[in-house]
Structures are given as C-alpha cells and as structure tokens.
Amino acid sequence: MLRFAANLSFMFTELPFLDRFAAAARAGFKGVEFMFPYATPAEEIRARLDDNGLSLVLFNLPPGHWDKGERGYAALPGREDDFASAVDLALTYAETLKCPRLHCMAGLTTHGATREAYVANLRLAAEWAAPLGVDILIEPINTRDMPDYYLTRTAEARDVIAEVGAPNLGLQFDLYHRHVMEGGVEAAIAEFAPLTRHYQCADPPDRGEPSTREIDYARLFGAIDATGYTGWIGCEYKPRAGTEAGLTWPAACGVTLG
Template sequence: MPRLAANLTLFYPQHAFLERFGAAAADGFKAVEFMSPFEHRAADVRARLDEYGLTLALFNAPAGDAAKGERGLTSLPGREEDFRRSFSTALDYAAVLGNDRIHVMAGVMAADGEAARYRNTYLENLAYACAQAASAGITVLIEPINPRDIPGYFLNRQDVAQAIRAEVGAANLKVQFDCYHCQIVEGDIATKLSRDMPDIGHIQIAGAPDRQEPDGGEINYPYLFELIDQLGYEGWVGCEYRPRGDTSQGLGWARGLL
C-alpha cells in the first residue's frame, strides 16, 4: 500500500505554513513534503516535524527568483555559482530537518538558448551536487515537468531524465516521477514506472488534466497504486495537487491508505 506524504505547499492553504504540519497529522499523514522551507528557520520547521511525529520526504533546493520567472538554476549557463550557493543552503537545511532527498529544479531555457550549453551546464551542476550530497547520505532528484505548467522548462521527458541520470553516473542521483507531468507530456505511465522503477527516487501524484485530487480525471490511480506495490517501491508518494476545496474534506479517496 503506497505511503502518502502531504504536500504542504499546496495543502491547507487556509493555514500559515507552520500550522499545516498539525493539519496533516490530524488527517493521518505520517510524512510531508514541500517546495521551499527557506522562509523559516530550519529549527522551527524541525520543531513542527518533531511535535507531530512527521517524516520529511523531500524539499526543493532554492530555485532562483520566482518573480523573474526563474524555476530552478541547475541548467542555466553562467549561474553556476548561484546554483552552488543554493545547493549549499539546501544541504544546511537537510542537516537540520533530517530528510535524505533534495529536488533540484532544472530551470527555464531562454527563448534563444542553445540546448547543448544548457545540457552541459546541467550535467556539470548535477555531478557537483551529487558529490557534495554523498557524504551526507543525500539523494539528489531531478524531475521532468510538463511545458504547459512551466513553458520552456529544460527537462520534460522521463527517458531524457533517465539518460541524464545515467550520464552523470552518480549512485545518489535519481528521478522524481510525477505521474501528472508524465501523463501530460507522454502518457503510458504504467510502462514507464515498470521500466524505470530501480532509478526512481520519489513518486508524486495528482489528477490530470486539472492537477486536483487523484480520484477523477484520466489517470487510474487505484491501478497504479497496485502496480507501484508490485514493483516493490518503498518510498513516499507525494500528494502534490491543488485541492478542489477544503483539503481534509477532499481526502475521501485516501482514507483507506491513511
């Protein structure tokens, strides 16, 4: 049975961030994930995890200036020092928060960008991050994201992500498999999970095409949950969706799993 993690960036929007931990625990979650803890002291976030007995599945490294349209630094030529500083910050937080997975967003290509330069930068930065993370027991995650949600995003496909993972060649580099993004870009989710499972480091779910609860839309999650179990996946499954209404009331689909 999949182990579900509440995404506190999207869940319980009526609460301030540090109040969302208690709401998740009250709904039966044993783990959480979120995009960015950096607006808060690591010690304060850790205190909430400890208070409610929650495991932190993962968070994202700082992804640049969102107001300027930045969605990650890892592939951006000329931003290597910015990436290194951001990843150092993420490692500092992970040392306090206790998670063993950090997602590094690839970033958005400039309209006139040269794909080969972005790819070379991506490979070099991933190799650096994996070397820095290895001594701390941290797995670095890369995630294909659909270009409808983030136009111009550098990494869109599962096979491309797996090829990059193999080229970097670091044992602590894995792919974050978001079923929602995969469905939008290429579909055939079950085949790709079966093909890539040994090198998948985290799974996320949401309904498609609207990124809401996974109890409707075009993805058959009961089937995928059985498959994920059969494939021997033991990690967390992040619920990274936008609730249609009240988060807790919309969790009927998850009652048997929580």
C-alpha cells in the same frame, strides 16, 4: 505498503505554513514535503516535525527568483556560483531537518539551459550531498504547467542520470506530469522503477486530488506497489474544495495514507 506525504505548499494552505504540519498529522499523514522552506528557520520547521511525529521526505533547492520567472538554474551556464550556493543552503536545511531527498530544478530553455551545464552542476550537487546520505533528484515537468522547462521527458532524465553517473542521483517521477506530457504512465512506472526515488501524484486536467477517472490511480498505485517501492508518494495536488474535504480519495483508490 505505500506511504503518502502531504505537500504543504499545495495542501492545508488555508493555514499559515507552520500550522500545516499539525493539520497534516491530524489528517493521518506520517510524512510531509514542500517546495521551498527557506523563508522559515530550519529549527522552527524541525520543531513542528518533532511535535507532530512527521518525517520530512523532500523539498527543493532554491530556484532563483521565482516571482521573476526563474525555475532553477542547474542547467544554466554562468550561474554556477548561484547553483553552488543553492546546494550549500539546501544541504544545511536537509541536515537539520533530516530530509533524505532534494529536488534540483533545471531551469528554462529560454534562459539558455544546456546539457553540459546541467550534467556538471548535478555532479557537484551529488558529490556534496553524498556524505550526508542525501539523494539529489531530477523531475521531468510538463510544459503546459511550466512552459519552456528544460527537462520534460522521462527518458531524457534517464539519460542525464546515466551521464552524471552518481549513485545518489535519481528520478522524481510525477505521475501527473508524465500523463500530461507523454502518457503511458503505467508502463513507465515499470520501465523507470530502478531509477525512481520519489513519486508525486495529482489528477488531470486541473491537478486536483487523485481519482479513478482520467488517470486510474487505483491501478497506478497498485503498479507502484508491485515494483517493490518502499519510499513515499508526495501528494502535490491542488485540493478542489478544501484539503480535508478532498481526503476521500485514499478510500476511493484503495489505499491508506500509510
């Protein structure tokens, strides 16, 4: 059975961050994810997870100066020390929060991203994460939502994963990003299933709740289930009319929150 995690950076945002955990649990979620936890002490997040019986399934490494346009620096030459510090901090949080997956953002082509730097930094991250049982994930992101992002295509991610050669480096497959950037989502689910450690979902064109319109999520969720996937699907979408009002989509798509 598929399991869905509420992304608390996108959902329940009418509430303060720490109050979103209880709201997610009340709505029926058993797992949560979010982008960046670093403004909140890990112990406070741990308490909210425990109080509400939630698993934390994913968060991102520090991305650099987000408000100044940085989108990670794993692929940026000259930022190796910054990247190593980001890995160290993320793993400290992951250990406290018992989070098994970290998404590592690559950075932008306009900031000088290179394949050589990307591979070297991912090897370091995977090596440091392995003793803690943590997977490092990379995610192709569409350039409509994130112009100039370095990693944009699923096959490119596969090639990078193969070159790094670390067993705990895997694919974060965002169905929305794949649809916008390349299409062919259903076929790609089957093709890239052996590499995929985490899925995310949102509905085009506005990144809203999943539906059966432009993307037939009932069909795609069935395709994921058919691969034998046992992980989580992150709900990284922007509620169109409030989070709770939008939670009719599981029934419409033939799934439960898990």
